[in-house]
Amino acid sequence: MRSGTNPTVNDVATAAGVSTATVSRCINSPEVVQPDTLRRVRAAIDTLGYAPNFGARALAAKRTNTVGAIVPTLENAIFARGLEAVQRELAAAGSTMLVSSSSYDPEQEAEQIRTLVARGADALLLIGFERSAEIYDFLDRRKIPHVVAWAFAPDQPRPAVGFDNRAAMRALAEKTLAFGHRRIGLVTAQREGNDRAQNRWLGLLDAMRAAGLGEDDLSLQETVYDIESGRAAAHALLTRDPRPTVIMCGNDVLAAGAMIAARELGLSVPEDVSITGFDDIEIARVLTPQLTTVHVPHREMGRRAARMLIDMRDDATAADSVELGTEVILRGTLGPAPVTP
Amino acid sequence: MRSGTNPTVNDVATAAGVSTATVSRCINSPEVVQPDTLRRVRAAIDTLGYAPNFGARALAAKRTNTVGAIVPTLENAIFARGLEAVQRELAAAGSTMLVSSSSYDPEQEAEQIRTLVARGADALLLIGFERSAEIYDFLDRRKIPHVVAWAFAPDQPRPAVGFDNRAAMRALAEKTLAFGHRRIGLVTAQREGNDRAQNRWLGLLDAMRAAGLGEDDLSLQETVYDIESGRAAAHALLTRDPRPTVIMCGNDVLAAGAMIAARELGLSVPEDVSITGFDDIEIARVLTPQLTTVHVPHREMGRRAARMLIDMRDDATAADSVELGTEVILRGTLGPAPVTP
DNA sequence: TTGTATGCGTTATCAT
DNA sequence: ATGATAACGCATACAA
Numbered sequence: 001m002r003s004g005t006n007p008t009v010n011d012v013a014t015a016a017g018v019s020t021a022t023v024s025r026c027i028n029s030p031e032v033v034q035p036d037t038l039r040r041v042r043a044a045i046d047t048l049g050y051a052p053n054f055g056a057r058a059l060a061a062k063r064t065n066t067v068g069a070i071v072p073t074l075e076n077a078i079f080a081r082g083l084e085a086v087q088r089e090l091a092a093a094g095s096t097m098l099v100s101s102s103s104y105d106p107e108q109e110a111e112q113i114r115t116l117v118a119r120g121a122d123a124l125l126l127i128g129f130e131r132s133a134e135i136y137d138f139l140d141r142r143k144i145p146h147v148v149a150w151a152f153a154p155d156q157p158r159p160a161v162g163f164d165n166r167a168a169m170r171a172l173a174e175k176t177l178a179f180g181h182r183r184i185g186l187v188t189a190q191r192e193g194n195d196r197a198q199n200r201w202l203g204l205l206d207a208m209r210a211a212g213l214g215e216d217d218l219s220l221q222e223t224v225y226d227i228e229s230g231r232a233a234a235h236a237l238l239t240r241d242p243r244p245t246v247i248m249c250g251n252d253v254l255a256a257g258a259m260i261a262a263r264e265l266g267l268s269v270p271e272d273v274s275i276t277g278f279d280d281i282e283i284a285r286v287l288t289p290q291l292t293t294v295h296v297p298h299r300e301m302g303r304r305a306a307r308m309l310i311d312m313r314d315d316a317t318a319a320d321s322v323e324l325g326t327e328v329i330l331r332g333t334l335g336p337a338p339v340t341p
Numbered sequence: 342m343r344s345g346t347n348p349t350v351n352d353v354a355t356a357a358g359v360s361t362a363t364v365s366r367c368i369n370s371p372e373v374v375q376p377d378t379l380r381r382v383r384a385a386i387d388t389l390g391y392a393p394n395f396g397a398r399a400l401a402a403k404r405t406n407t408v409g410a411i412v413p414t415l416e417n418a419i420f421a422r423g424l425e426a427v428q429r430e431l432a433a434a435g436s437t438m439l440v441s442s443s444s445y446d447p448e449q450e451a452e453q454i455r456t457l458v459a460r461g462a463d464a465l466l467l468i469g470f471e472r473s474a475e476i477y478d479f480l481d482r483r484k485i486p487h488v489v490a491w492a493f494a495p496d497q498p499r500p501a502v503g504f505d506n507r508a509a510m511r512a513l514a515e516k517t518l519a520f521g522h523r524r525i526g527l528v529t530a531q532r533e534g535n536d537r538a539q540n541r542w543l544g545l546l547d548a549m550r551a552a553g554l555g556e557d558d559l560s561l562q563e564t565v566y567d568i569e570s571g572r573a574a575a576h577a578l579l580t581r582d583p584r585p586t587v588i589m590c591g592n593d594v595l596a597a598g599a600m601i602a603a604r605e606l607g608l609s610v611p612e613d614v615s616i617t618g619f620d621d622i623e624i625a626r627v628l629t630p631q632l633t634t635v636h637v638p639h640r641e642m643g644r645r646a647a648r649m650l651i652d653m654r655d656d657a658t659a660a661d662s663v664e665l666g667t668e669v670i671l672r673g674t675l676g677p678a679p680v681t682p
Numbered sequence: 683t684t685g686t687a688t689g690c691g692t693t694a695t696c697a698t
Numbered sequence: 699a700t701g702a703t704a705a706c707g708c709a710t711a712c713a714a
Binding site: 008009010020021023024025028052053055056057058059060061062 | 690691692693694
Binding site: 006049051052053054055056057058059060062064066073074075076077080081083084087091096097098099100101115116117118119120141142226227253256257259260263282283285286287288 | 395461
């Protein structure tokens with residue numbers, strides 16, 4: 001009994017009276033070994049408390065069973081919920097998830113992609129399409145399977161699982177316009193380098209143009225994704241003259257901030273001003289009144305992305321992109337535009 | 342030029358006209374190599390696009406520069422915010438964070454601990470003290486450095502960074518009692534296997550006893566941590582006769598659910614019923630009125646935990662536990678107890 | 683300061 | 699079905 005150091009295949013092999021190769025087989029393809037020896041080996045593994053060494057395994061098998069996920073932020077139920085689904089699905093397939101968050105910073109994202117690849121990630125989950133050609137080149141040269149989630153666009157060659165941000169926002173904007181709103185405020189994340197934000201903005205413009213409005217009818221504030229910033233941005237919009245009759249927000253978190261801004265200014269929602277969000281996370285239902293938003297199937301997206309990642313890693317043949325549907329959820333924060341100028 | 346396969350130390354060594362050992366040194370302790378050769382080697386690394394193989398490195402160095410973190414859930418700003426801090430701090434020290442979530446399930450947590458250890462995690466971040474002796478034995482035998490976060494108790498031997506859940510809840514309860522509340526409802530997570538929930542409950546009892554109340558004055562509902570469950574649990578408490586004059590919740594998410602329940606029942610907060618939370622996450626400020634809660638320094642906790650993990654991994658000498666302070670935040674949801682029976 | 687040589691623990695190839 | 703053995707790519711003790 002060697003103590004102090006962990007048991008190895010060798011120890012197990014000796015204990016079970018077989019070769020190391022057989023031990024390895026018992027672990028990786030038990031179906032090819034005789035039931036009898038399998039039992040003996042497993043017993044040895046148990047009594048010795050053997051567990052394969054990760055590094056050695058990765059070195060020999062050229063695979064880590066690890067997939068990396070890089071999200072813009074963890075502090076947001078949107079990605080957290082999706083990631084939880086990713087992790088669950090990966091675990092079921094024997095893989096582990098490595099996450100990191102880029103703080104919505106392309107530079108950091110690039111660095112983290114490199115780090116995760118260096119850490120031996122077999123595949124990568126990325127959010128949104130927009131990133132530098134260098135990074136995509138890097139992934140392609142290294143042949144790292146990767147899927148883009150939270151975004152979908154028919155013309156994008158890379159495997160993706162997501163939804164059409166532009167169409168979804170357009171649908172919401174059409175409802176909004178149908179309520180008679182003509183002076184529109186938009187609180188959005190920084191659009192540069194963020195195709196989701198960009199497309200939501202474009203979707204809004206689509207609807208506005210179809211209704212005979214132009215960019216002049218839109219006041220816009222770019223900000224980072226947190227409640228306080230949403231509040232500040234909405235405050236700025238709501239103190240303009242003329243005041244927008246509706247504040248559409250790039251996500252529910254910003255919308256929650258906008259609700260606070262309205263409260264501060266003594267404006268009632270939706271009588272004085274309407275507010276809309278995007279994502280339909282839990283916060284949408286705790287606001288008073290509840291938030292009109294776009295429902296996005298985050299869990300489903302996470303699951304599908306994980307499956308795709310696993311398939312791509314095993315098959316190497318590029319998977320087909322998946323487009324998921326979204327749904328406009330009408331709740332109390334969206335009402336008719338006030339008639340007063 | 343060998344194509345199709347990644348360059349190795351050997352390739353770099355040949356290209357730079359040095360030995361593999363020197364290449365290794367250039368990467369791991371550049372200060373011991375001559376500036377001139379260092380430059381040559383770095384040039385070779387660049388042109389070849391060399392990156393160390395993770396598995397080989399882990400195998401040879403017996404270290405992965407990876408630390409695992411297991412949290413009860415990712416779908417909750419509480420842990421998400423802390424984890425983001427952990428990740429940031431680890432990254433600064435050249436380590437990567439492996440996360441997984443246990444869904445508040447001890448069995449899953451145990452399995453994930455084993456998985457992360459098998460994945461070569463150098464150290465582990467755990468939430469709360471309470472887990473089976475087997476798991477602690479496992480960690481001790483394997484000599485896996487680990488720190489417990491989100492909890493602190495003077496009598497606990499294991500390194501921890503957190504706060505005194507019991508004292509914090511007691512402080513909040515004292516404020517509540519000072520508002521005249523005598524019939525108290527508690528919505529808590531399942532206490533068994535969750536020392537945080539357990540201690541918050543005990544803290545409440547401490548305050549109640551000090552005020553001359555007993556367990557009879559407390560109605561209690563155990564539930565899982567999400568808004569809908571919080572709503573249901575609070576609904577159950579609020580339809581009891583006599584109705585509690587305050588619903589204290591194990592965290593802000595449950596409190597958000599309680600707010601919905603109150604709204605459903607046509608009860609105004611805090612005129613008809615007061616509500617309190619715990620954690621002070623963003624949701625606390627978007628509720629109307631804003632939520633009275635206990636502020637917990639999540640980011641600070643994450644940072645400290647990460648530092649501790651790194652120190653323990655490098656030093657092996659057990660670090661000292663850190664107790665962080667909390668603060669009762671009085672906001673609109675806590676008011677005087679209604680006088681009507 | 684640099685090079686040589688060996689070990690790290692597995693998996694996979696090729697026999698048997 | 700099982701065994702022997704050669705990679706796998708790097709770090710490091712030891713030599714020079």
